[in-house]
Amino acid sequence: MSPDEMNKEPYIFEQIHIEVARNASDDFNLFHDKHKWLQITHNPFKGPIVLGYQLNTLIEYQMRLYRAAHHEDQVIAENNLRFSNYQITFVNAVRPRVPVYLDIKKTLISTIPTLTLGNRIALKSDGKTVLLGFKKETSEPLFLAGTPLDNLPDLNGIPDRSVVPGTDYFLKRKYLNNGSAKNFLSGSFAEQADYFDEVLQFAHYPEIFPCSLTSGALLEKAQLENHDFKRNPMVYTSHEISVDRHYVSLLKNNDTLNILVKQVPESSANTLNQTNIRLRTYHCYGLLESNAVLFRLTMNLVPLEEILKNLAQK
Template identity: 50%
Template sequence: MYEISSDVFSQLHIDVARNATDDFNLFHDNKHWHKIKDNPFQGPITLGFQLESLIEGKLADFRRTADELDLIGSHQLNFSNYQFSFANVIKAGQFVEVEIKPSQFKDSPTPVLSNRIMVKSDGNLALLGYKKETSEPLFLNSPNFSDWGDLAAQADRSYIGGGYFLKRKFMTTSNAKNFLCGCLRDQTEYFDELQDKVIFPEMFPCALLSSALLEKAKKKGHDFEKNPMVYTSHKISIDRRQLSELKSNDALHILIKPADNSAEHDFGESSTTALDYECYGVVSQSALLFRAIISLAPLELILKSLG
């Protein structure tokens, strides 16, 4: 099975997605994108997590059509893993083509169901990577949560043990619905008050990472106009068992720290360097909802690489 679909994001979709996730990055702002130094994009661009949520929805349809849900259940493939590299931006009004390659299933040494994915914008490569369903997360180890104490008692936007920055968000159905709409997805597949249905999509809690990273950068005194940063890659593992337990207004504790190779070049530094962040999403009883390695690079560095 092989699938290609085409969609178009409007500026309203961009605004709805960024408002639903509190993403105040100037790259998405219709009024202020021009304030970014040497911005080559000449207008607001879509959110990385917005595009990944669109892919999530396409893959969910793909799985149902290919009768792969029983395979996922029988092998207890409880983790959704996304790994994407960003090659180009997507702007409002551009055609977005999502290409899903045929599924590959391997039962040894551990079961894995995977698909290669390519996204093009007006014929140009924008994103490349894969999604894998696995029985264990593919990215990062599990930290010792007992060393961190009660996260609910820690102050929002504070630094806790191990150098982690804590950002507290809440899982509201209204924001999740709006995020789905901004990602060109059908909210009724996940939420229905008359049927008492509340199912948070995989990418929504992960999308709140952007807000957390921006808040961390702001607290560090990062200059968003003079030293803009862009995503270069995302590596994300989501525990669907924990996701299924989420309820409206549940707290999500997002923990972020620079990876070892980025520890000396955190936000707020004037040096031009790429940054990797280790990120965790923790819910009730210190359960780990997601883990992610988020990579960014200064726009200046990207422009230099393009000559």
């Protein structure tokens, strides 16, 4: 199979893929639950849906194969493009047993302002686009690069599920686990043997799996704020992710990951494209035990009710 044909075969998610991924990442969102999806008010999806970070991981793995097939890993290494960036817009949901097709466009190389390798990506399902975005390799993070995080206190001594003193950050502490990472890969149609092999004694964490743990952090934050997941469900509209490959390469089983979550005040200047629906934006950071920043990401959500209202008016 040629590199340009590798993404022509469909991916068909079963409910077991969803179960494996949500359990591996502690994501208890009702939209993915094979029973509780029915409890969501006015749920239009008529069944459980695939996790957004599952789709991101599918993209990560196929981009890994694409880079290798096109000999782009050498360019990345020689130019120290240590940041892996994902800009993802969710257009629709992916349901079990409905074929999904991934399209990766040819790599574009830009040198202004600095060297960047970039690819447009799209996922289609049931004849409709469900995801659009870009995957880019850069020497500096594309998202939230200007946030100062070097003046934070020692996060390891701060209680889990609490606010970091002197800041607006909610802290959720997680511990990386090889088994969970392997399960998340398998649930996302990524070959876990490319990352972990006990016989050969190597373990290389994927980029997206640590980021996926932020969904559970948001859910726990909302739970503490008494959010009603059944009557006021929220759906993702986009992810913007910058991951530091250097720190990913150092990850190992049982490493501490301190996830910081900060909600941005809602504003009429920050709305869903071509609508008046205000986005609920979260800036999230994954810090290692040394306070080194593993990832920076923005997640945008909107109430499902607002989307349905907007569709009814069209």
